[in-house]
Amino acid sequence: MNRFLITSAFVLLVSFAANAQNSFLANIKAISPAASFTDSKYASFGFELGYSREFAHGRAGIDIAPFADFLNYKHDLPDLRQFDGTTFYAGLGISPRYCFNPEQELKFSAVVTVKGGYNYGWGIVTQTYIGADDKQIENQTVNAGFALNLAPAVEMSFPGSKTNVSLRLGYDSSNFGKGLNRLRSQYYAPINYSSGGIFLGVVLRLGRRDY
Numbered sequence: 001m002n003r004f005l006i007t008s009a010f011v012l013l014v015s016f017a018a019n020a021q022n023s024f025l026a027n028i029k030a031i032s033p034a035a036s037f038t039d040s041k042y043a044s045f046g047f048e049l050g051y052s053r054e055f056a057h058g059r060a061g062i063d064i065a066p067f068a069d070f071l072n073y074k075h076d077l078p079d080l081r082q083f084d085g086t087t088f089y090a091g092l093g094i095s096p097r098y099c100f101n102p103e104q105e106l107k108f109s110a111v112v113t114v115k116g117g118y119n120y121g122w123g124i125v126t127q128t129y130i131g132a133d134d135k136q137i138e139n140q141t142v143n144a145g146f147a148l149n150l151a152p153a154v155e156m157s158f159p160g161s162k163t164n165v166s167l168r169l170g171y172d173s174s175n176f177g178k179g180l181n182r183l184r185s186q187y188y189a190p191i192n193y194s195s196g197g198i199f200l201g202v203v204l205r206l207g208r209r210d211y
Contacts, residue, residue: 023164023207025052025063031071033176035195044071044176044197048093052205058102058159063095067115071176071197077188080128081137085191087179089147091117097155107159111168113151119144121179125187138187144179155203164205172197 027048050065071087093115100108125138153170177193184190 021054021058021207023052023054023205025050025065025203025205027065027168027201027203029168029199029201031069031172031197031199033071033195033197034171035193044069046070046199046201050093052207056102058107059099061097061099061109063093063097063111063113065093065095067091067093067117069172069174071174071179073176073180077125080130081187082126082128082134083123083188084126085121085123085180085183087144087176088120088122089117089174089178091115093151099157105159107157109155109157109166111153111155111170113153113172114148115151115174116146116148118146119175119178121182123180123183123185125185138185140183140185142179142182144182147174147178149173149175151199153199162207164203166203166205168199168201168203170199172199 025048029046031044031046046067046069048065048067050063052061052063054061067090069089071089073085075083077083093113095111095113097109097111121142121144123138123140124136127135127137129135149172151170151172153168155166155168157164157166173196176195176197177191180191181193
């Protein structure tokens with residue numbers, strides 16, 4: 001039985017490798033907090049650059065890519081002051097995916113990204129003056145530590161002979177407040193916020209395809 005399983009796994013692996021296609025991956029996405037900041041005025045975004053591999057004539061695949069997410073927040077403070085903050089999250093993401101209809105022109109896939117990396121908080125306080133230029137009165141950065149997150153998504157692809165363009169919609173458990181909550185200031189109370197994000201991304205895979 002064990003020999004059969006090992007042999008079957010080896011045959012499957014060889015079959016996948018024989019039918020694999022490699023491509024360069026680029027992904028840019030817009031992100032919105034699932035639990036909204038009441039005063040949030042800044043758009044958040046992220047991007048990935050890496051490697052994509054497809055198996056079994058497009059039925060399965062995996063993306064491996066470094067990522068960087070900028071989770072932004074901006075709100076007004078008393079005494080004509082303004083706070084601009086960012087949780088910066090960067091690391092490596094691994095995204096296995098399964099295509100439900102690889103034989104069709106318009107393809108639909110399920111994707112789950114496992115992402116791990118480090119978070120940093122960045123906060124700026126600006127003093128506003130009527131009739132004069134604004135002045136930055138505080139600029140802080142803080143290391144918020146390592147995090148491991150999941151980002152399940154659905155993907156709709158428009159494949160070409162050398163380029164695959166996809167739209168990816170999903171939920172990311174990365175915490176918008178991870179870096180912001182570590183900031184300490186004399187101008188505002190400690191921030192206590194936790195929220196994942198809804199994202200919509202455009203994914204480009206550049207490489208030769210025979211299917």
